[in-house]
């Protein structure tokens with residue numbers, strides 16, 4: 130029972146610690162998972178934007194391939210294209226790089242060569258798709274990005290480029306879909322200028338000036354502290370461009386989404402409470418069990434004692450006699466009985482009353498108990514009769530002990546004397562025989578005048 134009581138709280142503690150470790154490691158892997166998910170969202174949204182630009186390039190190619198096939202490109206043709214695509218600016222280049230047409234009128238002189246040739250146009254002239262960084266449109270004062278494609282004209286490879294306002298593109302919608310809720314999304318060009326953002330006011334500014342932490346961590350998945358909050362930053366290059374899509378996501382939002390961890394903690398706390406309550410219940414049961422055991426022991430002890438004198442009683446004597454008999458038979462250890470009876474005790478009661486008689490009996494009991502050797506036991510056999518069980522008394526030892534006890538009583542203030550009958554165990558004596566023999570010796574002591582010790586052995590021998 131005690132083992133269970135001691136083990137349960139330890140088991141409860143173990144469960145809590147293991148559970149907490151499991152949760153913490155689970156929490157850590159949750160965080161890893163969340164970070165990787167942010168990175169995945171960044172790259173998939175970047176791919177989405179890339180394919181949007183690719184679509185735009187294909188639509189331009191198909192328009193240009195069909196409509197810009199004349200020797201020259203008339204101003205109304207490029208205006209029609211610009212209107213159809215919703216461009217702020219548009220330009221068609223001849224195979225040798227000269228401007229074939231431009232929109233709005235006069236934005237680039239027809240027949241001139243752009244110097245320097247913008248990188249994205251140069252890329253298109255080599256046969257690919259060119260996507261520009263952000264630039265101010267010459268006429269309308271808005272920020273534009275341009276997509277340029279090569280197509281086959283009558284005299285060779287021409288280039289058609291259209292520039293559209295960053296504010297008028299669905300790019301920000303794609304970018305916003307990268308994050309489920311709170312957090313910031315930036316689409317920045319190769320120079321770090323924000324093309325579009327979930328914070329509209331930040332479009333047109335430089336990432337580095339807005340958020341140095343973000344700018345520093347561009348290009349890799351990282352975690353940092355932004356304004357006192359842990360954030361996960363993930364950056365991904367938009368395919369076919371040198372643009373970057375950057376997600377800045379506060380960890381608390383992402384982690385709170387699971388919600389599972391609180392449930393786990395709650396379950397763990399519940400389990401700990403149940404285990405603790407069980408431990409307490411078992412402890413109480415055990416405590417009451419211990420109290421019961423103690424009460425039983427006390428009851429048992431009481432049943433072996435005489436309440437008036439506190440000495441062992443007849444029941445204990447009979448048990449001890451059996452035990453001593455066994456030991457004698459087994460190891461040859463001798464023992465003897467001295468039966469003591471108060472002389473003329475009836476007269477004490479008659480003269481001083483029953484209560485005074487009780488006090489005398491109690492005093493005689495104390496004298497006998499004090500005078501008995503260690504290992505010897507004193508019993509109240511009944512009435513005014515006491516028995517001393519003497520262990521290994523040796524030759525004449527029992528008689529001498531009995532005589533000493535007798536003289537102790539005589540010399541005391543009890544005002545009474547005792548007569549004692551002594552009998553020592555023999556090889557074929559049982560406890561009944563021994564009691565009978567001591568009683569016979571006692572009777573002899575009484576008959577011979579009281580206040581004396583008589584031995585059963587002498588009785589027989591005469």
Ligand code: GH3
Pocket residue numbers: 470471472473474475476478482483484485486487490511512513575579
């Ligand atoms: P003897 O010397 O022959 O032993 O004479 P006695 O008076 O002691 O013997 P007897 O057997 O005639 O009387 C014993 C008395 O002891 C009778 C009984 O009332 C009294 N007695 C027995 N038990 C108790 C007890 O517990 N308390 C008191 N006060 N008296 C007791």
Ligand code: MG
Pocket residue numbers: 470471472473474475513
């Ligand atoms: Mg008596």
